[in-house]
Amino acid sequence: xxxxxxxxxxxxxxxxxxxxxxxxxxxxxxxxxxxxxEPYAPYNRPPLTKDFLRGESGRESLPIEAGAWYADNxxxxxxxxxxxxxxxxxxxxxxxxxxxxxxxxxxxxxxSEPVRIPVPGADDPEILVMRTLENSARLRGxxxxxxxxxxxxxxxxxxxxxxxxxxxxxxxxLVSLEEVPQAERLGGEVGxxxxxWLEGYGVDLRLxxxxxxxxxxxxxYSVAVEGGEAIPAGTVLxxxxxxxxxxxxxxxxxxxxxxxxxxxSMRTSAPGVFAVGDIVSAYNESAxxxxxxxxxxxxLEHGRVAGTVIAGGEAAWGMAPGFWSTIGERTLKYWxxxxxxxxxAFEDRGDSFVVRYGKDGVLVGxxxxxxxxxYENGRAPIERGDPFPG
Ligand SMILES: Cc1cc2nc3c(=O)[nH]c(=O)nc-3n(C[C@H](O)[C@H](O)[C@H](O)COP(=O)(O)OP(=O)(O)OC[C@H]3O[C@@H](n4cnc5c(N)ncnc54)[C@H](O)[C@@H]3O)c2cc1C
Numbered sequence: 001x002x003x004x005x006x007x008x009x010x011x012x013x014x015x016x017x018x019x020x021x022x023x024x025x026x027x028x029x030x031x032x033x034x035x036x037x038e039p040y041a042p043y044n045r046p047p048l049t050k051d052f053l054r055g056e057s058g059r060e061s062l063p064i065e066a067g068a069w070y071a072d073n074x075x076x077x078x079x080x081x082x083x084x085x086x087x088x089x090x091x092x093x094x095x096x097x098x099x100x101x102x103x104x105x106x107x108x109x110x111x112s113e114p115v116r117i118p119v120p121g122a123d124d125p126e127i128l129v130m131r132t133l134e135n136s137a138r139l140r141g142x143x144x145x146x147x148x149x150x151x152x153x154x155x156x157x158x159x160x161x162x163x164x165x166x167x168x169x170x171x172x173x174l175v176s177l178e179e180v181p182q183a184e185r186l187g188g189e190v191g192x193x194x195x196x197w198l199e200g201y202g203v204d205l206r207l208x209x210x211x212x213x214x215x216x217x218x219x220x221y222s223v224a225v226e227g228g229e230a231i232p233a234g235t236v237l238x239x240x241x242x243x244x245x246x247x248x249x250x251x252x253x254x255x256x257x258x259x260x261x262x263x264x265s266m267r268t269s270a271p272g273v274f275a276v277g278d279i280v281s282a283y284n285e286s287a288x289x290x291x292x293x294x295x296x297x298x299x300l301e302h303g304r305v306a307g308t309v310i311a312g313g314e315a316a317w318g319m320a321p322g323f324w325s326t327i328g329e330r331t332l333k334y335w336x337x338x339x340x341x342x343x344x345a346f347e348d349r350g351d352s353f354v355v356r357y358g359k360d361g362v363l364v365g366x367x368x369x370x371x372x373x374x375y376e377n378g379r380a381p382i383e384r385g386d387p388f389p390g
Pocket of ligand 1 (some may be wrong): 010012013014015016037045046047132227277279294326
């Protein structure tokens with residue numbers, strides 16, 4: 001792309017921002033516009049269930065780049081601007097206010113949105129979800145010392161939020177269908193550790209328990225769970241998963257397969273249109289297949305690849321996906337492909353542990369708690385496809 005042309009990025013999360021950053025860092029001279037539905041410049045989401053929720057850090061620590069970065073790098077940032085359609089033929093995106101932006105290259109980086117499980121009462125807007133700064137600020141404002149909260153779901157969001165709210169002095173009940181948190185994803189041993197950590201933080205666990213419905217009661221809620229119990233709560237938070245925002249890509253007729261299908265340079269089926277972050281199912285050179293992940297570091301890496309390629313450089317996605325989760329003061333770090341595992345080796349080292357995951361005799365994941373060296377050395381063997389257990 002040349003001076004006088006325009007790169008339009010739809011979505012102001014880490015993937016969109018990293019695209020703009022890499023485009024400029026690789027000498028791209030075209031005009032760059034980021035259109036973001038949110039009212040804030042791109043910010044860090046991971047602290048929203050961790051230190052920010054606990055009140056240990058404030059809003060000022062959240063922005064990914066300082067305010068001046070956008071002007072200094074010639075990146076126009078349009079906030080509170082939701083794109084409603086992408087017209088491939090005319091190479092134009094249109095916002096919900098009817099404003100049109102024509103492009104020479106377009107990057108879709110629309111991320112994911114939380115889903116609520118469909119039980120009676122779940123659509124009450126006062127029942128909270130967790131994705132944005134506003135979601136976290138609202139939860140933090142509502143749940144403090146002595147308050148009662150119910151968290152639904154024992155994935156990373158649910159476990160992190162439950163531990164953080166408990167550390168704020170709240171009385172927290174976590175309700176989940178899983179018998180052991182994240183056992184299917186990470187194995188029973190890791191799940192057992194997570195369970196122990198949550199109990200240690202004082203979280204009251206209702207595992208293997210379905211949610212039946214939520215009713216407003218006495219200025220708060222009554223949360224009905226299997227077995228006839230009704231748990232009273234001032235606040236209810238759903239941590240019940242996300243779905244990628246694919247409407248724009250779908251409306252534009254891009255090839256989809258659970259996510260927007262892209263090659264390892266993040267090019268979609270439409271010339272000049274790229275996709276990055278949570279919405280993409282991109283070809284990973286090391287895996288030798290398309291991979292979908294919802295991780296912070298991979299969103300940044302996708303953006304790096306797309307921005308470099310659009311600037312005329314060479315880059316391809318080949319990194320193994322990686323994720324960190326901090327539950328209270330306990331951090332898990334792992335690399336893993338998205339296709340699951342069929343065997344694991346758990347190495348207990350007392351205060352720390354390392355888990356290696358295998359599938360069809362090949363190493364597909366490494367998880368470490370308190371063992372940073374094993375985590376750091378874990379990525380390359382996964383990318384090479386070393387034999388399990390390595
Ligand atoms: C509370 C929380 C904690 C997390 N913690 C971790 C962690 O510890 N480690 C980890 O690896 N991952 C973590 N994640 C996941 C990680 O944040 C996501 O994988 C990452 O944010 C995805 O980046 P993205 O740029 O694809 O999308 P998003 O961050 O979702 O950003 C998408 C942006 O696009 C905007 N947008 C959407 N549609 C439109 C439209 N039509 N027009 C204009 N703008 C639009 C959205 O408003 C949003 O600003 C966490 C997520 C949450 C919510």
